[in-house]
Amino acid sequence: MFQSIYLRKYCPVCILIIILILLPLFSSEYVKVVAMQIFIFGVFAISYDILLGYTGIASFGHAIFFGTGAYVTALLMLKSGFSFWATLPFVVIGCAVIGLLIGLLTLRFATIYFTIVTLALGQFCYFLLTNALTYQYTGGDDGLHGLPMILQTKNQMYYLAFAFLLVIFFLAKKIVSSPLGTTLVAIRENEFRAKMIGYNVLNYRLIALVISGIMAGLAGSMNAAILRSVFPGFMGAGTTIDVILMTILGGMGSLLGPVIGAALVIICQQYLSSYFEWWLMIFGIIFVLVVLFLPQGLISIFYRFRVKKILSRYEIKD
Amino acid sequence: MNILEMHEVHTFIAGFHILEGVTLTAEHGKLTILLGRNGSGKTTTIKTIMGLTPAGSGEILFQGKAIQKMHDFEIPWLGISLVPEGRDVFSQLTVEENLLIAVRKGKNITKQRLDYIVNIFPPMKDLFKKKGRNLSGGEKQMVAVARALVNDDELLLIDEPTKGLAPIMVESMRLALAEIKKNATIILVEQNFEFASSIADDFLIMEHGKIACGGKIGDLINNEEMQHRYLGV
Amino acid sequence: MTSQLFVNILLSALSLGVIYFLLSSGFALVFSLLRVSNFSHGSLIMWGAYLGVYLVKALSNFTLGLVVSAVVIGIILALVEFFLFRRLYGGNPLFELLLTFGLIYILDEAVKLIWGAAMITVDKPLFLQGTVMIYGEPFAILRLYIFGLGAFICAALYFLLNKTKLGLIITAGIENKEMVRALGININKVFTFVCWLGGFLAGIAGFVLAFFTGLSPEMGTNQLLNVLVIVVVGGLGSFMGAAIAAIIMGLAEAFLGFYLPELAILSSFIVMFIVLGIKPSGLLGEE
Numbered sequence A: 001m002f003q004s005i006y007l008r009k010y011c012p013v014c015i016l017i018i019i020l021i022l023l024p025l026f027s028s029e030y031v032k033v034v035a036m037q038i039f040i041f042g043v044f045a046i047s048y049d050i051l052l053g054y055t056g057i058a059s060f061g062h063a064i065f066f067g068t069g070a071y072v073t074a075l076l077m078l079k080s081g082f083s084f085w086a087t088l089p090f091v092v093i094g095c096a097v098i099g100l101l102i103g104l105l106t107l108r109f110a111t112i113y114f115t116i117v118t119l120a121l122g123q124f125c126y127f128l129l130t131n132a133l134t135y136q137y138t139g140g141d142d143g144l145h146g147l148p149m150i151l152q153t154k155n156q157m158y159y160l161a162f163a164f165l166l167v168i169f170f171l172a173k174k175i176v177s178s179p180l181g182t183t184l185v186a187i188r189e190n191e192f193r194a195k196m197i198g199y200n201v202l203n204y205r206l207i208a209l210v211i212s213g214i215m216a217g218l219a220g221s222m223n224a225a226i227l228r229s230v231f232p233g234f235m236g237a238g239t240t241i242d243v244i245l246m247t248i249l250g251g252m253g254s255l256l257g258p259v260i261g262a263a264l265v266i267i268c269q270q271y272l273s274s275y276f277e278w279w280l281m282i283f284g285i286i287f288v289l290v291v292l293f294l295p296q297g298l299i300s301i302f303y304r305f306r307v308k309k310i311l312s313r314y315e316i317k318d
Numbered sequence B: 001m002n003i004l005e006m007h008e009v010h011t012f013i014a015g016f017h018i019l020e021g022v023t024l025t026a027e028h029g030k031l032t033i034l035l036g037r038n039g040s041g042k043t044t045t046i047k048t049i050m051g052l053t054p055a056g057s058g059e060i061l062f063q064g065k066a067i068q069k070m071h072d073f074e075i076p077w078l079g080i081s082l083v084p085e086g087r088d089v090f091s092q093l094t095v096e097e098n099l100l101i102a103v104r105k106g107k108n109i110t111k112q113r114l115d116y117i118v119n120i121f122p123p124m125k126d127l128f129k130k131k132g133r134n135l136s137g138g139e140k141q142m143v144a145v146a147r148a149l150v151n152d153d154e155l156l157l158i159d160e161p162t163k164g165l166a167p168i169m170v171e172s173m174r175l176a177l178a179e180i181k182k183n184a185t186i187i188l189v190e191q192n193f194e195f196a197s198s199i200a201d202d203f204l205i206m207e208h209g210k211i212a213c214g215g216k217i218g219d220l221i222n223n224e225e226m227q228h229r230y231l232g233v
Numbered sequence C: 001m002t003s004q005l006f007v008n009i010l011l012s013a014l015s016l017g018v019i020y021f022l023l024s025s026g027f028a029l030v031f032s033l034l035r036v037s038n039f040s041h042g043s044l045i046m047w048g049a050y051l052g053v054y055l056v057k058a059l060s061n062f063t064l065g066l067v068v069s070a071v072v073i074g075i076i077l078a079l080v081e082f083f084l085f086r087r088l089y090g091g092n093p094l095f096e097l098l099l100t101f102g103l104i105y106i107l108d109e110a111v112k113l114i115w116g117a118a119m120i121t122v123d124k125p126l127f128l129q130g131t132v133m134i135y136g137e138p139f140a141i142l143r144l145y146i147f148g149l150g151a152f153i154c155a156a157l158y159f160l161l162n163k164t165k166l167g168l169i170i171t172a173g174i175e176n177k178e179m180v181r182a183l184g185i186n187i188n189k190v191f192t193f194v195c196w197l198g199g200f201l202a203g204i205a206g207f208v209l210a211f212f213t214g215l216s217p218e219m220g221t222n223q224l225l226n227v228l229v230i231v232v233v234g235g236l237g238s239f240m241g242a243a244i245a246a247i248i249m250g251l252a253e254a255f256l257g258f259y260l261p262e263l264a265i266l267s268s269f270i271v272m273f274i275v276l277g278i279k280p281s282g283l284l285g286e287e
Helices: A002-026 A029-054 A063-079 A084-106 A111-130 A132-138 A154-177 A179-189 A191-197 A201-227 A237-250 A256-275 A279-293 A299-314 B042-050 B095-100 B111-120 B122-126 B137-149 B167-180 B193-199 B217-222 B224-231 C003-034 C041-059 C062-083 C093-115 C141-163 C165-175 C177-182 C187-213 C219-234 C239-259 C261-278
Strands: B002-013 B016-027 B031-036 B057-062 B080-083 B155-159 B185-189 B202-207 B210-216 C131-134 C137-140
Touching: A002 A029, A002 A154, A029 A154, A029 A179, A029 A201, A029 A237, A029 A256, A063 A084, A063 A111, A063 A132, A063 A201, A063 A237, A084 A111, A084 A201, A111 A132, A111 A237, A111 C093, A111 C219, A111 C261, A154 A179, A154 A201, A154 A256, A179 A191, A179 A201, A191 A201, A237 A256, A237 A279, A237 C093, A256 A279, A256 A299, A279 C093, B002 B042, B002 B185, B016 B042, B016 B185, B016 B202, B016 B210, B031 B042, B031 B193, B031 B224, B042 B057, B042 B080, B042 B155, B042 B185, B080 B137, B095 B137, B095 C165, B111 B122, B111 B137, B111 B167, B122 B137, B137 B155, B137 B167, B167 B185, B167 B193, B193 B217, B202 B217, B202 B224, B210 B217, B210 B224, B217 B224, C003 C041, C003 C137, C003 C141, C003 C165, C003 C187, C003 C219, C003 C239, C041 C062, C041 C093, C041 C187, C041 C219, C062 C187, C093 C219, C131 C141, C137 C141, C141 C165, C141 C187, C141 C239, C165 C177, C165 C187, C177 C187, C187 C219, C219 C239, C219 C261, C239 C261
Parallel strands: B031 B185, B031 B202, B080 B155, B155 B185
Antiparallel strands: B002 B016, B002 B057, B202 B210, C131 C137
């Protein structure tokens, strides 16, 4: 019976994975590009979920990591001739250091301070990128272009991005169900109690920020490799806002929810915006309704429905 | 005649069952003390009467009227005032403003009433222009009690007025309560048994979110076994 | 630097500070009592600008148009408080923040639907055009008008918060809401009023801002960061702190703009890092 529940639980996911594996065989180039964006922003949203959903701190400057990853990769590939893979250790180290710095600077503030200060830091970094002084390195508003292809075909890139999403997803799953993950949730639920038990709350939050930052940075690198260009917008408030929308709409604290949110937001951006001029308003209304009535996001509808179905099938009794 | 009755009142705070069926009565014109160890639910009982931690079930009657379903801000208008445990004197306001804010809409504080308050707490008359944050612990307690007096209410709920006070301040608080008692019914939460027994008429002892026993204060003073069992005196 | 030039920069710095004060006062007020960081404040500012300019034209009366529009913006925020914020009190403050964040989309898109997305320039009314000579330097009448408006609003708010019963309740409520309720005061009504007032201030600020930036759907959200930085620097929850921080921001921006123009855009960050580095809770924030 339990095996059967297990199968039922993972059946839809397996079907989805198979569909996504077969997708490049019959889809247009455009669909592939959109799908790759979904995979990358899925990773970015997962990294944000670790911070917001599991640790309970709302950063409004998460794009700093995404932008850092993208720019580190682009600069090393273009200016120093590194291969894509050789840039990744630098991305990891760079994002970890930035995460530590931001964390040490801002995590001692109360939650709302953290939100505002990270927002300001994000804008600060954006201005740094687009400043006249850094133009010769960053290309200013134009960004950097012409990164070498890292794989031969679009299909290979597609599978790489998809594998990247799967790897990060299962890694994140491992992290949140590890002792570290459960401690983070305990701190989120009752910071005072966690402190009294003897947990160093600041350290745990710092670790969460660094992990989340590294994941976001890798997503940024991957985005640079796939688009073969980087833009200052990667670091801008718009990118942070996108990831917040994805995480909240999909359902924070579930890892899968943010990925679904990423798919939803990107598909809407790609397709709806050309049909409805005022689709953002509908988006805003849906967002407000989700915050008010579905704080666990759209994925919670699915969960509720499924739990009911399983329960009714097996009639679990006390 | 009972001014206040509680029947089987249960209160939950953040999922915790704090009051587990409190049943009590307080007689009109009397001073009833609510005794009991830390965490037995005394403060929650007071807050539940005020509607600040609403009762989950049960009935609270004030002068025969059920009040458990009323909003917290409606209950004081019936004639109930609270002196909370932490005193909660507003630190950004002057003492005068602390009294003024307690005056209910449409009413005015009369000169007589002010004289009555200053008569009870003589040191108050020099404090009016002082900000709450600049007061000493004893002064804050005075202001907290005075704030509950501005409306001439029938029932005063006073939570641990002697907590952390110097002995001389405790004595002046005792005199003040003895004076206030002449015009109002008081329910007093107290840990200091000596202080409480010197001014009380009736007593109630709480244990594990319930009233364990109650009666005339004289019975408790003469019953050392009961004191020992419930109060650890 | 001549003293004439100094005075000139100082005056523009101060008028910039006053504009910042107007922009952030509503946010600071709402935050101090409700502890809701209203991210849609920028959008309300933008609405104040569009509606104010429209109403001044429609009613052909400058003051009346300004006041009516500010009152309407106030009502928008009061309705938001009554129907939306109220469902979330006592829960995770994150959701209030996210809610106001979602409102940005609704408010911004609504403006685009009504007035279009294109930038609209705003002409100053005749009586605000021209300059006067101060200390031998020309100074725009518009800036003098803004000084006056800022001083008037500051004084009115001071009076309201310190000299009225309602002000006492607001000050007391910032500190301890439960005790205010225990005194028989329906603090929810006060919340709604404070939101109205916060919206009213945003409306006025937006109208003033329109003379400098013109009308565009982004004009408000562009100011949101400045508003947030000012409120954090002043100390979250401290209304006076925000006023002081606004003036400091104005000074920093004007003087940095003169000496190191390429850093002027970063002036607010520089001030923020310095202040928070020395005092993490902000200028007048409680520890």
